[in-house]
Amino acid sequence: MKINVTTWNVNGIRARIENVLEWIDNNNPDVLCLQEIKCLEEDFPNELFTSKGYNVYLLGQKSFNGVAIISKFVSQDTKKNIPGNTSDIQSRMIECTFNINSKSIKVCCIYLPNGNPINTEKFTYKIEWMDKLKNYIEKELLKEIPYIALGDFNVIPTRDDAKNYEEWVDDALFNKLSIRKYRELINIGLYDCHILKQIPLKQYTQWDYQRGAWQNNNGVRIDHILLSSYATKYLSDYQIDKNERSKDKPSDHVPVTATLTID
DNA sequence: ATGTCTAGTGAGACTAGA
Numbered sequence: 452m453k454i455n456v457t458t459w460n461v462n463g464i465r466a467r468i469e470n471v472l473e474w475i476d477n478n479n480p481d482v483l484c485l486q487e488i489k490c491l492e493e494d495f496p497n498e499l500f501t502s503k504g505y506n507v508y509l510l511g512q513k514s515f516n517g518v519a520i521i522s523k524f525v526s527q528d529t530k531k532n533i534p535g536n537t538s539d540i541q542s543r544m545i546e547c548t549f550n551i552n553s554k555s556i557k558v559c560c561i562y563l564p565n566g567n568p569i570n571t572e573k574f575t576y577k578i579e580w581m582d583k584l585k586n587y588i589e590k591e592l593l594k595e596i597p598y599i600a601l602g603d604f605n606v607i608p609t610r611d612d613a614k615n616y617e618e619w620v621d622d623a624l625f626n627k628l629s630i631r632k633y634r635e636l637i638n639i640g641l642y643d644c645h646i647l648k649q650i651p652l653k654q655y656t657q658w659d660y661q662r663g664a665w666q667n668n669n670g671v672r673i674d675h676i677l678l679s680s681y682a683t684k685y686l687s688d689y690q691i692d693k694n695e696r697s698k699d700k701p702s703d704h705v706p707v708t709a710t711l712t713i714d
Numbered sequence: 715a716t717g718t719c720t721a722g723t724g725a726g727a728c729t730a731g732a
Contacts, residue, residue: 462732463720487732489721514721515731565732573731605732659732660718703719703732 561602566623
């Protein structure tokens with residue numbers, strides 16, 4: 452069977468609900484991972500998704516951050532925040548275990564800290580969070596279950612993932628240490644769908660609201676779908692829905708979808 | 715020229731975060 456797994460930083464679910472519902476109707480995702488829902492769990496409009504046949508798994512936070520997994524499958528096991536990272540008061544990760552076609556698959560929805568400005572505790576928090584994420588997923592991969600880590604990683608992996616990388620050299624998204632930590636995460640055994648599918652260079656997933664970034668195609672690729680080795684054999688398609696950025700009241704990020712064929 | 719947006723506070727000519 453084919454399933455679509457999507458990541459989308461919506462920049463506020465309440466501000467984006469019409470766009471998200473319309474996108475669901477047009478794209479029929481099986482698993483939709485949202486970042487920056489920017490609300491408490493009790494303020495999330497669950498019924499608008501459950502009425503379409505979805506299950507809703509949430510880790511909310513007032514005003515900022517917050518992640519959700521909207522899924523046609525029932526989660527067998529749900530983890531909120533990086534296990535063991537008990538001091539983290541920010542809501543940035545939720546992981547579900549699904550049983551799809553008699554196969555167990557884990558989906559981890561990530562909203563990695565932005566980290567700006569560098570030389571502040573925000574950047575330190577980002578780097579430490581990346582270490583904790585790597586340590587957690589590294590242990591999960593040992594279980595040899597297909598694992599999907601996707602979300603807004605707030606990391607521009609290479610010069611070709613920004614229109615003008617020179618503009619980003621002093622930014623936490625393209626900082627050398629951020630990129631090194633991202634590579635350390637990849638190197639535990641994760642594969643970027645964007646690279647697996649050999650997508651052309653200079654394709655972006657986020658365009659700032661400011662300075663006409665969208666009109667000038669001044670974007671960055673910071674939303675990633677990473678697959679464990681066991682999950683790569685399922686990958687059949689991958690797509691960035693750039694068109695969503697041109698709609699009314701868009702998020703600054705667009706949906707990114709991997710299609711998996713699980714037989 | 716931070717060429718904008720979201721959410722929160724509390725009523726702003728606001729702030730924080732991105």
